[in-house]
Amino acid sequence: MMAARRILPLAVPEIVSYPHISYAMSVLSLAPEGVDWVFSNYVQLCMLDHGSTVEMRYFIPNADLFHFPGLFGTQRISRDWILHYCPSFRDFVRYSIDKEFYVWTFVDEYYIPGTRSYRNQSLEHAIMIHGYDDDNREFHISGYMESQRYKQSTIPYDTVEQAFTEMQLPPIHFANNTHLLKRSPNAYEFKPDWIMEQLADYGGARPSDVRMEIFEERKECPYYWGIGVIDGLQEKLRQQLRGESFVDHRPFFILHEHKKTMNNRLAYMADKGHFEFSQEIRDGYKEIEAKAQTIFNLELKYLMTRDNRFLTQIIERLDGLKEAESRTIGQMMEQYDRDN
Template identity: 25%
Template structure:
């Protein structure tokens, strides 16, 4: 027996796997594009990161409740690893996950990559990392999974049933509540979604004004003390300066990658809104934001060059810092114009 559910190997966002996995599944939904372009505007930085440099999430997209962020287009079934541990044998676990896939459910769970050939941490370091099962092959005795391989490239990795069971059972789920969760999700094609221009405007306002968006969602989640919106740039600069002062620190590429990824998503959104007639901006406005994306990509390249090849060359960090500070100013100027256009007469159907 074998089964493989459809996945997209190039999701819109992949800085964190908990975004990449749903976004690898959801493009199969007919209303994915309007949903995608209505979201992923606000971001935040957690100052607590500077007390836990090796293991704390720093910069991320803001979602009031991540697990339920996707419920508009996905069916979600959430359980815990403790519940499944009551099963007596490994065969039962394998059979359960295979049945889930047979019924159209993708399986999101955490495995210890120390036991998984093809992963960067294989036999080097115990690391409970999120994994997505989207298929299996009994003849080869493997699950088809998505994730990062040993070269940190996003794509498919096949995991044998034996290593899978060991990595599942040995995963340390004591440090974070979300590692205990197992989420089954499938497309909910009965649901529809229309592009939400009002949500986009409100999110852009929060972003430009650096408002704490969590304050407005206290009915469903306690507010946090993260830094929001354009002020996140200051936190990224703070991190780059910290690396300048101590070259022995772990060089976390995610904040700078997400900086570029966020600008790419923003530029794509403006183009989407224009193409679908949600506004008629001056041509130069979209061109200016596309230039912001290119600048962010250059910052990313500078940091990658430093992190992987020339870690002693702190001049690369200084250049990245200068460009990041300038980028914050440019983005503020452009987004103020965008908001003026969205609040003004340009919100008409484009002919």
């Protein structure tokens, strides 16, 4: 018999820019080995130029497609299967949580209060359900709710049931998949050398997919790699000033998040005794994070005012960001090589 209430633990994820990263990270980061894996990765960036828009990415396999240390892979179940064979989505979720699976699924935000699309438009979006409460008839979830910020919340059973069952999707669509995550005791050793290899690729604006031919896909659009994403952003902003493209806030959020994570990584490395960079380098990356924060704030000001002066300021400040980061990465590589 299922318990009346069960809530699986979640960690606060280091990265919250993408659901497919934050959901897996909030589970695997519950263990020290999972935190070691997180801070050993998420160093390299790439940006896809789709013409009218751009897409910034961390260059790392996704947990919904590849095995991660700390997780028993990812079980994938189609929405049609759940609707056909399960008494209800609620029962499917409760059974899965009782088996210690986290339910990463997609719902139509039209039915979810607090979202931008509520009673406004249909929009499939991911949530992760990590608990249930029969007494209050609600699920405990993590997701991107008010202001599209990652947070934990509760949603009534009936609301989630309707948002899942009423979602209208074409037969082949990523949102037709529900993913089940489960913790595993798989060990992982923190890898400073691997961090520095990624950092060398990042600082040199070199592609990292060539490291493994199996991941090197044919590119249908231009790619920018590593610190070169800054050049790509500047070019797209110049196009935006000419009315040829539009860059939203997400690449700038990720750019800032990337610097914030680097500072947390450097502190983690020193705290755990893996390697300690000089105070000059630590201070340098704190300045880099502050520069990225200012650029993100300017982007938000542009989105509120549509004043092109802010775009011009962003282009100029991106030069300073790239110069400072290139200099600090060079110092990091020099100290790491010297001390090892």
